[in-house]
Amino acid sequence: MISKMELxxxxxxxxxxxxxxxxxxxxxxxxxxxxxxxxDKDLSGRDLYALAREMASLVHASRARFIVNDRLDIALAxxxxxxxxxxxxxxxxAARSLSPPSFIIGVSVGSVEEALAAxxxxxxxxxxxxxxxxxxxxxxGPGHGxxxxxxxxxxxxxxxxxxxxxxxxxxxxxxAxxxxxxAVISAVLGADDVEAAAxxxxxxxxRAKASRAGA
Numbered sequence: 001m002i003s004k005m006e007l008x009x010x011x012x013x014x015x016x017x018x019x020x021x022x023x024x025x026x027x028x029x030x031x032x033x034x035x036x037x038x039x040d041k042d043l044s045g046r047d048l049y050a051l052a053r054e055m056a057s058l059v060h061a062s063r064a065r066f067i068v069n070d071r072l073d074i075a076l077a078x079x080x081x082x083x084x085x086x087x088x089x090x091x092x093x094a095a096r097s098l099s100p101p102s103f104i105i106g107v108s109v110g111s112v113e114e115a116l117a118a119x120x121x122x123x124x125x126x127x128x129x130x131x132x133x134x135x136x137x138x139x140x141g142p143g144h145g146x147x148x149x150x151x152x153x154x155x156x157x158x159x160x161x162x163x164x165x166x167x168x169x170x171x172x173x174x175x176a177x178x179x180x181x182x183a184v185i186s187a188v189l190g191a192d193d194v195e196a197a198a199x200x201x202x203x204x205x206x207r208a209k210a211s212r213a214g215a
Contacts, residue, residue: 002065002082002104002125005181006209007188007202008035008161010069013042015186024189025055029062031188031198034181037084039069052078067106072098082106082124087114092121106161110144115152115160127183128152130164131174134186146177153178168204175208 009028016024025036036059038052052068056079059066067082068075072095075083082104085095095105107118108129115126132143143164153160162174163183171182182205191197 002035002159004034005065005125005159005161006205007031007033007198008037008163008181008183009033009188009198010037010039010163010183010185012039012185012189016189019189021051022054022058024194025058027194028188028198029059029064031195032202033064033188033198034202035065035067035183037067037069037183038080045071045074049074049078052080056080065104067104076103084108084127092118092123096122108163109152110141111148112151112155115156115158119156119158123158125159125161125180126152126156127161127163128179131162132165132170134165146173149174149177149179168201171201171204172208172211175205176212180209181205 011021011024038055040048052074056066065081067084068080069084070089072083072090083095084106085092086108092105092107104124105122106125106127107123109115109118109126118126128144128149130143131149149162159180160178161181161183162179166174166182166184167187174182184201188194188197188201
């Protein structure tokens with residue numbers, strides 16, 4: 001289980017404006033990122049493994065958690081803390097059967113039904129994807145909206161992450177709707193100062209969670 005996940009960064013070469021994965025991750029970690037997810041659809045398995053090994057070392061030195069997108073084999077071989085699966089990836093139950101007990105499995109969901117299924121099959125967290133429409137993930141489809149986020153949060157006991165179109169302008173309402181943390185790409189990795197953007201976003205999430213708890 002991930003104890004802290006206020007700020008969850010997903011790597012993306014395009015959103016990073018051509019800057020390399022490692023420098024972006026280093027800056028995000030310096031800004032307080034709790035979780036780093038390696039996502040790169042273009043690398044070969046061999047190159048992804050090499051990058052994952054290097055990134056795992058960097059992330060763990062910062063006491064954050066390291067997740068690999070889609071590829072359970074790469075995640076296990078590289079010493080990652082977990083894997084993040086989509087609805088068309090390896091089923092959660094199968095991934096759980098192949099993983100050690102402490103291994104983290106996250107799942108992208110788009111409905112209460114998918115969230116409940118992920119919880120039943122052994123997921124550690126779910127991510128509503130996308131909350132808002134976003135150009136960063138071409139295959140994500142239209143945004144599900146804050147009402148679906150509220151419904152999922154009410155239905156499951158797992159932490160719920162919001163991803164897709166989340167930025168400094170809407171993160172407060174996203175957290176108010178029930179998100180335990182936010183996964184961002186361009187809002188941090190597309191900034192001129194990635195470290196400062198990460199720090200600011202995390203502070204906004206923490207402040208919004210405190211307001212929600214006091215409401």
